[in-house]
Amino acid sequence: LRRQLKVFSIATLLLFSILPLLSLPAEATGNSNWSMPRPTEYRHFYDNISSAVISSDGQTALTLTVANTTYIPASGGMDDSLAFQVNVAATTREGITYNWNSPPYGYSWVTVSQTISGFSGDNSCVWIPLNFTVLFYGVNYTGLWIYSNGFISFTSGNCAATSPTSLPNGNLKDTIVAPFWKMLKLSQGGSIKTGHIVQSWPGDNGLRDYQVFTWDTIPDVNGYPQTFQLLIQDRSGSNLFAENLIYFQYLSVTTESVPTTIGGQDRLGYHGTVHSLSGISNHQALGLTAENGAGGYGYRLTSLEYRITKSDLHAMLLLNPLYEEGWNVELNSSGDKHTSWWQQVIEAGATTLADLTGVGEVINGMYLLYDLTAAYAETEYIPASGDLVSANQNQNQASGYVVCESLDSSCSDGAMYGCPFDAAFVNSVYWYMCDSESLNHTITVTATASYEDWNYDVSQVSTSVVLSMHVGQHYLDLQTASEHADGTGAQNITNVPVWVNGEEYYSAPITLFGTHNTNYTVSCQSSIWIGSQRYVFHIWSPSPPGASANPQTFNLTSDLHLTATYYPDWSLNVSVPGFGNRMGHDRSQWDSVHRG
Amino acid sequence: LSLNLPSWEGILLLSIIVPLGLFTGLKLIGVASPANPEMIMLAPVTWQFNRTSAPSTVIDQTLNAAYAENAAELAFSVQLGSYREPGPEPTYTLNFEINFSAEAMSSEFSVKSVLLTFGNDSQPSQIWLPSELMSLENLTLKASADGYEAGALWLGSNTQDGIGCQLSARGYWFLETPNSVSSHRQIDLQTIYYNGSAYERVTQPFDLTLLGS
Numbered sequence: 001l002r003r004q005l006k007v008f009s010i011a012t013l014l015l016f017s018i019l020p021l022l023s024l025p026a027e028a029t030g031n032s033n034w035s036m037p038r039p040t041e042y043r044h045f046y047d048n049i050s051s052a053v054i055s056s057d058g059q060t061a062l063t064l065t066v067a068n069t070t071y072i073p074a075s076g077g078m079d080d081s082l083a084f085q086v087n088v089a090a091t092t093r094e095g096i097t098y099n100w101n102s103p104p105y106g107y108s109w110v111t112v113s114q115t116i117s118g119f120s121g122d123n124s125c126v127w128i129p130l131n132f133t134v135l136f137y138g139v140n141y142t143g144l145w146i147y148s149n150g151f152i153s154f155t156s157g158n159c160a161a162t163s164p165t166s167l168p169n170g171n172l173k174d175t176i177v178a179p180f181w182k183m184l185k186l187s188q189g190g191s192i193k194t195g196h197i198v199q200s201w202p203g204d205n206g207l208r209d210y211q212v213f214t215w216d217t218i219p220d221v222n223g224y225p226q227t228f229q230l231l232i233q234d235r236s237g238s239n240l241f242a243e244n245l246i247y248f249q250y251l252s253v254t255t256e257s258v259p260t261t262i263g264g265q266d267r268l269g270y271h272g273t274v275h276s277l278s279g280i281s282n283h284q285a286l287g288l289t290a291e292n293g294a295g296g297y298g299y300r301l302t303s304l305e306y307r308i309t310k311s312d313l314h315a316m317l318l319l320n321p322l323y324e325e326g327w328n329v330e331l332n333s334s335g336d337k338h339t340s341w342w343q344q345v346i347e348a349g350a351t352t353l354a355d356l357t358g359v360g361e362v363i364n365g366m367y368l369l370y371d372l373t374a375a376y377a378e379t380e381y382i383p384a385s386g387d388l389v390s391a392n393q394n395q396n397q398a399s400g401y402v403v404c405e406s407l408d409s410s411c412s413d414g415a416m417y418g419c420p421f422d423a424a425f426v427n428s429v430y431w432y433m434c435d436s437e438s439l440n441h442t443i444t445v446t447a448t449a450s451y452e453d454w455n456y457d458v459s460q461v462s463t464s465v466v467l468s469m470h471v472g473q474h475y476l477d478l479q480t481a482s483e484h485a486d487g488t489g490a491q492n493i494t495n496v497p498v499w500v501n502g503e504e505y506y507s508a509p510i511t512l513f514g515t516h517n518t519n520y521t522v523s524c525q526s527s528i529w530i531g532s533q534r535y536v537f538h539i540w541s542p543s544p545p546g547a548s549a550n551p552q553t554f555n556l557t558s559d560l561h562l563t564a565t566y567y568p569d570w571s572l573n574v575s576v577p578g579f580g581n582r583m584g585h586d587r588s589q590w591d592s593v594h595r596g
Numbered sequence: 597l598s599l600n601l602p603s604w605e606g607i608l609l610l611s612i613i614v615p616l617g618l619f620t621g622l623k624l625i626g627v628a629s630p631a632n633p634e635m636i637m638l639a640p641v642t643w644q645f646n647r648t649s650a651p652s653t654v655i656d657q658t659l660n661a662a663y664a665e666n667a668a669e670l671a672f673s674v675q676l677g678s679y680r681e682p683g684p685e686p687t688y689t690l691n692f693e694i695n696f697s698a699e700a701m702s703s704e705f706s707v708k709s710v711l712l713t714f715g716n717d718s719q720p721s722q723i724w725l726p727s728e729l730m731s732l733e734n735l736t737l738k739a740s741a742d743g744y745e746a747g748a749l750w751l752g753s754n755t756q757d758g759i760g761c762q763l764s765a766r767g768y769w770f771l772e773t774p775n776s777v778s779s780h781r782q783i784d785l786q787t788i789y790y791n792g793s794a795y796e797r798v799t800q801p802f803d804l805t806l807l808g809s
Binding site: 042068072073078083085318322 | 651652654655656675676677678680681683684685686691692693722724726728729764766770
């Protein structure tokens, strides 16, 4: 019995140890840790340190990017610092899904009479402004492109690309709502009509407006006339901020083996659904409705926050209140414009996400956010109004917090569902290291997004990155020039002049070989050996910071700048003025070539 | 007519009453009060720097000024740190430190206020003076704010008569213009103090110009 109890206890212990891990969010992180030597001179790292995560309930994607890391040496009475931007962005579009159902009223054909003109024959489309807002996959639209081939798009009038495909299709990069996407011959007959009706159907809770689009007796490629219609419910009023109800109705269609798509997808072609063609018959109605968050109301962001924690008493964290910006967050009334900077920040976040691997869902979801934010920033910039709390040396946490609020005028009245589907918050931060450049320092940056469902039940998702700066290792910057890597085909290039701090100083401490085409593909290898180890270069430019593989292969499109890091306990003939004692190496040969 | 001259006791009494009365009267009409001190404007210290597109330029230059009288020695300084390219902020940035110190030479010396004022920049720019980077000695902080476009100030008053005081403020000047544009700000370091017989207001201007290149 004792043995059984022992086994049971161990099993129970193991189970409870594993359970928390199972309940963790689907972690999808990228370069979440960053550790660099502490420089002694100004250094713009151009690094983006990012982490991305999808909440365990699948509803929210969150990214945290620490961008534009810049080391500022002590000057003007200030300690040395690492300054950077913190970029927190989240979207609850991640969890929006559309499903098929039968409309509560059943089939009820609506006759409309206003013929839409402007089609230029087969495979054409026309822009139709709407007198209400349509919320589709978490984005508000005020009009649509209606296509002759049996579908609509809220985002693009790319009328040529009209062959039906399965959905979702990421190559389309378009919203699609397709009651009957089929190659139709509008030039051979029929018409496309629209009309606005007010009707009360079961489940409508009173009178509702519908915009109706009918493809009326348009022949397909086999000459069979096709008649079907699309109804979009105006959900203004009590149902504001919910995804609009979309209905398809089929009066007379043929389902022979001609490619046909019935379905819909979001703007990125990431989320979408199709209905089987065989499940369609005449005098049938079909509903395409969002199901998440109860009745299509979706989950909405309520706040974004970042916290920076440190454990040492020799550092300060100062959050700059002059440069905090945001999208779909509470804003200051000031009208200062820093549009280009804001766009850079957004692009930095998007680029970082693109560099991450294995986080496709997050990337797609966040790209939409960055796309929208950049578009907004082109026209208007208002600083965010976040609560910023800096940390002195004896405090271990700094934080920035901002309340989410939709910038869409239809949602900004503090109404029940005024919280947005996506939001971003950016702030610049100074991490002061208050010592005589003799200590290691580490901080953890944690981003948290809070979101709620229609019952105001709040959930959170978080992700973190860790930044470390350590002493005892220093930088050596070397430079060569692309004109020495000319020619086509594989070549061995040696004796490449090397410029150090702008001066030609030493010939060929590195070896270049293997170039071809106009953008030279170059492998670079250090020729410096320290004992049995080859000196390792980190590539900083022209490519983004890369791994320290040696040799390193990259595309050479401009002058090449290399940065090596080295340790003082290596027998390297390099030292830094002012750091000779610490380095303890011969300064005679390399005094002018290194940087701290 | 005989003139009754006052006795020596009377003269003694008058010698006390008259100066006291005069002092009280003058004080009532505002002479020799902190609200109406004697104004002393010191010659401005000017500094110019050519804006540069280099990633970072270490300046490490200190502008000094001083004023002395029997009761105290005052020192004013602005230290320019470095000028750097846009990075975490979308601006070229100059960091600086401003120092004020007063050394008491009299037990009656008392600093009533220290005032730091940033004049307008005709070009878009902002000043950030984090309170975490401020230090005070024998001064009590009366008011501060983190960020300013102009008119920034810190007010301090000393906590004890007869001893000196110090103020140090470190901050950033964010220039929201390209390097081709010139920016100018006047920083006024101002103090009102009592030297034992009168209130003085000493103002030391620093004219800082970042020349467009």
